[in-house]
Amino acid sequence: MADRSLIFPAQEYRDRVARLQAGMALKGLDALLLTSPADLFYTTGFLTRFWESPARPWFVIVPQVGGPIAVIPSIGAELMGRTWVTDIRTWQAPDPADDGISLLADALSETLATQGLIGVPMGLETHLRMPLADFETLRLRLSPRRFVDATDIVQRVREVKSEAEIDRIRSSCTIAARAFARVPSLAAAGRSLADIFRDFQIALLEEGADWVSYVAGGAGQDGYGDVISPAGAQPLQRGDVLMLDTGAVKDGYFCDFDRNFAIGIASDAARSAYDALWQTTEDTLSALRPGLRPGLRACDVHALLCQGLDARGAPASGGRLGHGLGVTLTEWPSFTPLDKTPLRAGMVLTLEPGCVLGNGRIMVHEENIVLREDGAELLSPRAPAELPEVLS
Amino acid sequence: MADRSLIFPAQEYRDRVARLQAGMALKGLDALLLTSPADLFYTTGFLTRFWESPARPWFVIVPQVGGPIAVIPSIGAELMGRTWVTDIRTWQAPDPADDGISLLADALSETLATQGLIGVPMGLETHLRMPLADFETLRLRLSPRRFVDATDIVQRVREVKSEAEIDRIRSSCTIAARAFARVPSLAAAGRSLADIFRDFQIALLEEGADWVSYVAGGAGQDGYGDVISPAGAQPLQRGDVLMLDTGAVKDGYFCDFDRNFAIGIASDAARSAYDALWQTTEDTLSALRPGLRPGLRACDVHALLCQGLDARGAPASGGRLGHGLGVTLTEWPSFTPLDKTPLRAGMVLTLEPGCVLGNGRIMVHEENIVLREDGAELLSPRAPAELPEVLS
Structure with missing residues (x-):
C-alpha cells in the first residue's frame, strides 16, 4: 500500500x-x-x-x-x-x-x-x-x-462488507493465527498471565499487526471466571485452561477470535467442554447458509448455538454468543435472543459459543466468518478439534 | 499489585x-x-x-x-x-x-x-x-x-493527581524512556517507518508496558509534516529527522512524550530547531513555579513557549503546545492562547513545543511533568540537550 x-x-x-x-x-x-x-x-x-x-x-x-x-x-x-x-x-x-x-x-x-x-x-x-x-x-x-x-x-x-474489506479482516485473522500458533512456546505452568499477555502482544506485532487494540483472556482450573479483566500476576498451574482473545489491527481492520490451551494434561471436564463448543460451532457453520434459509436472523443463530450446547450437556453461558466484526472490535448484530437483525451475504461475524462448566467456570470458543450466499466461509483458520495441551 | x-x-x-x-x-x-x-x-x-x-x-x-x-x-x-x-x-x-x-x-x-x-x-x-x-x-x-x-x-x-497517580505516570514514563533508549538500534536509513513503529511497540512491551495505546510519529528531511498518520512503507533516508511519540500504559496510566533522532549527521537546520525546542523547554521548566506565581494559567504557559521559540528564530507551530495527562493520553488543560485554566500543584502536564522549519516542516519536542508547589518536576527523563544522531 x-x-x-x-x-x-x-x-x-x-x-x-x-x-x-x-x-x-x-x-x-x-x-x-x-x-x-x-x-x-x-x-x-x-x-x-x-x-x-x-x-x-x-x-x-x-x-x-x-x-x-x-x-x-x-x-x-x-x-x-x-x-x-x-x-x-x-x-x-x-x-x-x-x-x-x-x-x-x-x-x-x-x-x-x-x-x-x-x-x-x-x-x-x-x-x-x-x-x-x-x-x-x-x-x-x-x-x-x-x-x-x-x-x-x-x-x-x-454490516455488509466489500471483498476488499473481507480481505483485510482475513489478513488480520491470519496474523493472529500465526501468533496463536506460538502460544505453546509462551505459556507454561509457573508463568503469569501478565507475562503471557505481554508476550502474546509482542508475537502479534512480530507477525504483522499494525497495532494491538485488544488482548484479553483468562485462566483457571478447567475454565475461567472472567474474560475482560487485565492480566494478573498469579502463575498458571497445571490443570488450568488458558484462553487468549485478540483484536489485532491491520490496515484499520480487526480480527476477533480466541484460542484455548490446556496447561498440562487436559481433564475430562475441560476436554468435554471444549468438544461441545467445537462441535456446536461446526454444526452452526453448516447451518449458516442464508441462501438456503431466507429470513435467518441473528437470534436464530443464538438459538442454534444454545441448542447445540444443550444437546451436548454444556449449557450456554449468558450474554451474546457472537457479533459483527470489521472496523471496530465488535459490531452489530449480536447473537442474543433479542436481536432480530436479518443475516445477509457479506456480513462478517464472530461465532462465540460459551458454556458453563460444572465448577461454575466458563469456556469460550470463537471463530470469525463471512456469510456467503452458499454458506459460511471461515476467516480465522479453524481451531483444532481437540483442546491443545501445553506439556512443556 | x-x-x-x-x-x-x-x-x-x-x-x-x-x-x-x-x-x-x-x-x-x-x-x-x-x-x-x-x-x-x-x-x-x-x-x-x-x-x-x-x-x-x-x-x-x-x-x-x-x-x-x-x-x-x-x-x-x-x-x-x-x-x-x-x-x-x-x-x-x-x-x-x-x-x-x-x-x-x-x-x-x-x-x-x-x-x-x-x-x-x-x-x-x-x-x-x-x-x-x-x-x-x-x-x-x-x-x-x-x-x-x-x-x-x-x-x-x-486534574490534580495524588502521589499514587503520579507514581504510576512516572512508571509509564520510565518504561517509555527505556524503549526510546533502544531506538538507535531500531532506526536506520533504509528501514521503513512501519517497521520502526512495530519494533518500537515491541520494545515498549518488552520494557514493561501493559499495552501500547498510542504510537505516532513522523520522518522527513530535517523535520516532518504530520504527526498523527499511520506509519508508511517508505524507507528512512539520511538527513531525515525521525520522531516517535508514545502513550504506553501501565496500570491504566499513560505517559505521553516523544523523542527526535537524526538519521545520519544532523543538518544545521535540524540541530538549530532542536536546540530552540530544548532550550525553550528548559526555560519553561524554570518558569513553571505556581507557588511563586499565583494565578498562572494554561494560556500563560503557551505564551512562555511561544516567546521562547520566537526569541530563538523558531516560530511555534499552530495548535496546542502541551496538555494534561493521566488516565487518558491527553487531558485538559491545553496550552493554547484560549485556555484560561488555572495551573495548580499536582497537575500532570506535557510540555510540547513545536516549531516550523524554513522548509515548512515541523519539529515537536515533548516532556511530561508534575507541577509542585516549588516548581515543575520531570516525570519523563529529560531529552538529551543535542539532537541524537543515528549513525549506524
Missing part, C-alpha cells in the same frame, strides 16, 4: 457513500452527521491512532448528493488531505469558546434547506463523539432543521 | 469520590452520572480493555452522599465486584429494547428527589458514552429532575 492513509482505492469509498445516500433517500434524510472513529474511517479512509486523545471532536457530513465534507481540527488536515475527500474545513482545536460548532453549523446550513432532516446515529451500539452541550448548541443553531436517528442507515450499509 | 483490578487501595477511590462530592455540593448537584472509560476507572478502579467494544454502555452514579452505584452489563460484574464498589446492578447487554436504561433510571430515582439535579460531563473534551436516544429517554423518564453540565466538577478533581 503506497499510501497507508487511504487503505483502499477511492472507488471503494465512493461506493460506500453511494450506498449510504441510497439509504438516506429512502428515509428522506438530507444529510448524515458522523462523529465516530469507525464512521469517519469508513466513509473517508481517515485512519489514525490519534482518536486515543479525547480532546477534539471530528465531523464528517455526508450530503444527500455529492462527496463528504470533513469538518476537522487542523492537526488532521494533512492526513485528511491524502484521502479522497476534497472539501476539508478546519479549525484550531480545542477551542473552549467554539470547538468547531460554528464551522459545522455553516457547513450543514449550506447543505440543507431550513426544513431539512439530518441523520445522526443515536441508537444501540452508537455514541455521539462530541460534547453533548455542543450538540445542543448545534441543534438550536440549525433549527428548524431536525436531527433524527440514522443508526439503521449506517448499520445496514456497514 | 496482588489484584490488578483495583490498582490502588480503596482509600484512594474514597478520597476521589469525596472530592467529587465536595464539588457537587458547591454546585447543588444531587448525583453525577459518568459514562466514560476514564471516569469509571477513576471513580471505581474498573480497568479493562473491553471498552474497545462499542457495543455496551456502562454507568456509574456518584450520589451526593455514599459510595458509587455501578449500573453495568453483566459481563463486567465479576471485575467490578473486585473493586471497592458494593452496589453493582447488571443487565444482559446489548438489549435492543432497553439497554440498561430502566435499571439506570431506577437507580437514579432512588438517589434523588424528583426536583434533583444530575450532573453529566457535557463540555469541552467530553463525550457521553451511551446512545443519544437512550439519554433522551432517560431525561424524559427522570423529569422533572434535570441534567446539568458537570464538566468543571470532574475536571477540577481529576
Whole structure:
C-alpha cells in the first residue's frame, strides 16, 4: 500500500457513500452527521491512532448528493488531505469558546434547506463523539432543521462488507493465527498471565499487526471466571485452561477470535467442554447458509448455538454468543435472543459459543466468518478439534 | 499489585469520590452520572480493555452522599465486584429494547428527589458514552429532575493527581524512556517507518508496558509534516529527522512524550530547531513555579513557549503546545492562547513545543511533568540537550 492513509482505492469509498445516500433517500434524510472513529474511517479512509486523545471532536457530513465534507481540527488536515475527500474545513482545536460548532453549523446550513432532516446515529451500539452541550448548541443553531436517528442507515450499509474489506479482516485473522500458533512456546505452568499477555502482544506485532487494540483472556482450573479483566500476576498451574482473545489491527481492520490451551494434561471436564463448543460451532457453520434459509436472523443463530450446547450437556453461558466484526472490535448484530437483525451475504461475524462448566467456570470458543450466499466461509483458520495441551 | 483490578487501595477511590462530592455540593448537584472509560476507572478502579467494544454502555452514579452505584452489563460484574464498589446492578447487554436504561433510571430515582439535579460531563473534551436516544429517554423518564453540565466538577478533581497517580505516570514514563533508549538500534536509513513503529511497540512491551495505546510519529528531511498518520512503507533516508511519540500504559496510566533522532549527521537546520525546542523547554521548566506565581494559567504557559521559540528564530507551530495527562493520553488543560485554566500543584502536564522549519516542516519536542508547589518536576527523563544522531 503506497499510501497507508487511504487503505483502499477511492472507488471503494465512493461506493460506500453511494450506498449510504441510497439509504438516506429512502428515509428522506438530507444529510448524515458522523462523529465516530469507525464512521469517519469508513466513509473517508481517515485512519489514525490519534482518536486515543479525547480532546477534539471530528465531523464528517455526508450530503444527500455529492462527496463528504470533513469538518476537522487542523492537526488532521494533512492526513485528511491524502484521502479522497476534497472539501476539508478546519479549525484550531480545542477551542473552549467554539470547538468547531460554528464551522459545522455553516457547513450543514449550506447543505440543507431550513426544513431539512439530518441523520445522526443515536441508537444501540452508537455514541455521539462530541460534547453533548455542543450538540445542543448545534441543534438550536440549525433549527428548524431536525436531527433524527440514522443508526439503521449506517448499520445496514456497514454490516455488509466489500471483498476488499473481507480481505483485510482475513489478513488480520491470519496474523493472529500465526501468533496463536506460538502460544505453546509462551505459556507454561509457573508463568503469569501478565507475562503471557505481554508476550502474546509482542508475537502479534512480530507477525504483522499494525497495532494491538485488544488482548484479553483468562485462566483457571478447567475454565475461567472472567474474560475482560487485565492480566494478573498469579502463575498458571497445571490443570488450568488458558484462553487468549485478540483484536489485532491491520490496515484499520480487526480480527476477533480466541484460542484455548490446556496447561498440562487436559481433564475430562475441560476436554468435554471444549468438544461441545467445537462441535456446536461446526454444526452452526453448516447451518449458516442464508441462501438456503431466507429470513435467518441473528437470534436464530443464538438459538442454534444454545441448542447445540444443550444437546451436548454444556449449557450456554449468558450474554451474546457472537457479533459483527470489521472496523471496530465488535459490531452489530449480536447473537442474543433479542436481536432480530436479518443475516445477509457479506456480513462478517464472530461465532462465540460459551458454556458453563460444572465448577461454575466458563469456556469460550470463537471463530470469525463471512456469510456467503452458499454458506459460511471461515476467516480465522479453524481451531483444532481437540483442546491443545501445553506439556512443556 | 496482588489484584490488578483495583490498582490502588480503596482509600484512594474514597478520597476521589469525596472530592467529587465536595464539588457537587458547591454546585447543588444531587448525583453525577459518568459514562466514560476514564471516569469509571477513576471513580471505581474498573480497568479493562473491553471498552474497545462499542457495543455496551456502562454507568456509574456518584450520589451526593455514599459510595458509587455501578449500573453495568453483566459481563463486567465479576471485575467490578473486585473493586471497592458494593452496589453493582447488571443487565444482559446489548438489549435492543432497553439497554440498561430502566435499571439506570431506577437507580437514579432512588438517589434523588424528583426536583434533583444530575450532573453529566457535557463540555469541552467530553463525550457521553451511551446512545443519544437512550439519554433522551432517560431525561424524559427522570423529569422533572434535570441534567446539568458537570464538566468543571470532574475536571477540577481529576486534574490534580495524588502521589499514587503520579507514581504510576512516572512508571509509564520510565518504561517509555527505556524503549526510546533502544531506538538507535531500531532506526536506520533504509528501514521503513512501519517497521520502526512495530519494533518500537515491541520494545515498549518488552520494557514493561501493559499495552501500547498510542504510537505516532513522523520522518522527513530535517523535520516532518504530520504527526498523527499511520506509519508508511517508505524507507528512512539520511538527513531525515525521525520522531516517535508514545502513550504506553501501565496500570491504566499513560505517559505521553516523544523523542527526535537524526538519521545520519544532523543538518544545521535540524540541530538549530532542536536546540530552540530544548532550550525553550528548559526555560519553561524554570518558569513553571505556581507557588511563586499565583494565578498562572494554561494560556500563560503557551505564551512562555511561544516567546521562547520566537526569541530563538523558531516560530511555534499552530495548535496546542502541551496538555494534561493521566488516565487518558491527553487531558485538559491545553496550552493554547484560549485556555484560561488555572495551573495548580499536582497537575500532570506535557510540555510540547513545536516549531516550523524554513522548509515548512515541523519539529515537536515533548516532556511530561508534575507541577509542585516549588516548581515543575520531570516525570519523563529529560531529552538529551543535542539532537541524537543515528549513525549506524
